[in-house]
Amino acid sequence: MNQDFDIIIVGGGAAGFFTAINIVEKNPKLKVAILERGADVLQKVRISGGGRCNVTHACFEPNELVKYYPRGEKELRGPFHQFCSGDTIEWFEKHGVELKIEDDGRMFPVSNSSQSIIDCFLEATQKLGIKVLTGQSVQSIFKKENNWKIETQNENYIAEKLILATGSNPKIWEMLQTYGHAIVSPVPSLFTFNIKDPRIKELPGVAAQVTVKVKDTKLESTGPLLITHWGMSGPAVLKLSAWGARILHDKNYQFTIFVNWLNDVDASDAEKKLKELKQEHAKKAVSKKSPFDFPNRLWESLVLAAGIEIETKWADLSKAQLQNLSNQLTNGTFQVNGKSTFKEEFVTAGGIDLKEINFKTMESKLHENLYFAGEIVNIDAITGGFNFQNAWTSGFILANAI
Structure with missing residues (x-):
């Protein structure tokens, strides 16, 4: 049996959730599912910033913000003009999470707990009817006529649009290589x-x-x-x-x-x-x-x-x-x-070659209806909330495009 959705998002992390919520808020009719290979979603959010979740950085000028990205500086300029750290603060406030600025510019929930962000995302997906399916490790991806077919170890899914928000997952990168995407090999950063x-x-x-x-x-x-x-x-x-x-x-x-x-x-x-x-x-x-x-x-x-x-x-x-x-x-x-x-921050430099992505929509230049959000692409930043900001911005742009 195939499970049919309009949009499937692979990866239950920060980028996956943010993208899903923004898509359905703009278009409540769409049937959207998030597939997560682990038993729990948002694990990196939970441990980030020592369990407080460093949501973004108080740098509000897009041309300044891009300077914190060793890879992605040029590509993120346009996206940051659409959705920058100020927009992130506003978005979370609208969704009931107030943020505060610390002396070094890092921004955290006023609650000082990453649980506030996790609860915010889980409540929003529930309210919007977004299916969150855990224990779904993707085994293969097929392109069928106008649809994508995604096979996990125990289910088959069909969707018109496929969004990959899997971070530094080598297995997904390998699948993309079979679809002609170039992967810049991952090396540690930070x-x-x-x-x-x-x-x-x-x-x-x-x-x-x-x-x-x-x-x-x-x-x-x-x-x-x-x-x-x-x-x-x-x-x-x-x-x-x-x-x-x-x-x-x-x-x-x-x-x-x-x-x-x-x-x-x-x-x-x-x-x-x-x-x-x-x-x-x-x-x-x-x-x-x-x-x-x-x-x-x-x-x-x-x-x-x-x-x-x-x-x-x-x-x-x-x-x-x-x-x-x-x-x-x-x-x-x-x-x-x-x-x-450094602490528990596993940040990698590497991922999908930036030349193969349209940064106005986050869509693959090689395949229609295939999109990317977050750290799956060859973008990474120094520590201080910048890697999350990339997740929020790419998710927002993608949701707008869809």
Whole structure:
């Protein structure tokens, strides 16, 4: 027996639900079903943002917002002019979920619980008569005349339009390849750097505002860096990992970074500053107190790394020691050896080649009535609510087009 629908959406995550709700709100006559392979829907929403769900980011200018997407910057400009973060806030408010802005620009439900978003989606699908079918793992997709036939392990479905919102699901990507779609192979994005180095070994929890560069590449990023038990994390490192997802994958996650702990001060200016400090604090021990805007523990560690003993006074520093210290401060070289996943955020760079999608409708350029929403396409963002914003925007545009 075939189950007939006007529209089938494969994937019971953020993009799938948002798309379904928007379609039926605009056109209540349509018969729509969401197929989810797991026993539960919206699992990623549940755990995102430490269980609070980082819904979007308080960046309301489309041309600024696109800059947070290492892949998709050019393609998302048009879509964001149609549905941006401000529209997201309004949409959720209309559906009974108020959002708030935190100091770093991330936006969460006022309730501080991702359950608010999940309840909002489940209530809306129920009210609109959208069928949510779990335990439906898609085995094959066929194109039949004007319809799509979707086979799961225990059911057959037929629909006029097929929407894929399956995120980074390799099985679905493989099926699309048989339909001629090119898939950009997935590599991890948003990861932290594994570094074993005596300079940072005793400093987990220490943070500083830095500039980080990757040797022999153009990769560079500025922002807070956090020292952890296994190496380095924080926005500066995560940004590098996102923009460098392909390059660092090709290097097999073995590479060298340069850290400027003084952010934008170069070595010669740092040396000048150190010479002034030598005059001012002649009688004081160098390692005692950080003269820069980062913690004393980090300062002490860099002083020791420059070959300056703990009791050495400023007046006794040699020229070579001053140079060593300015070098440690502005151009610290660290060996990265592997990566770790950032919290529970598995973000991948990769997916359907962006050239094969019409971004005015999110429809496949190769097959009529085949649409894509969310992370199934080769778009990804840095952390902070941007990946969800891509899900909402693509879902909204798709619903409008249909």
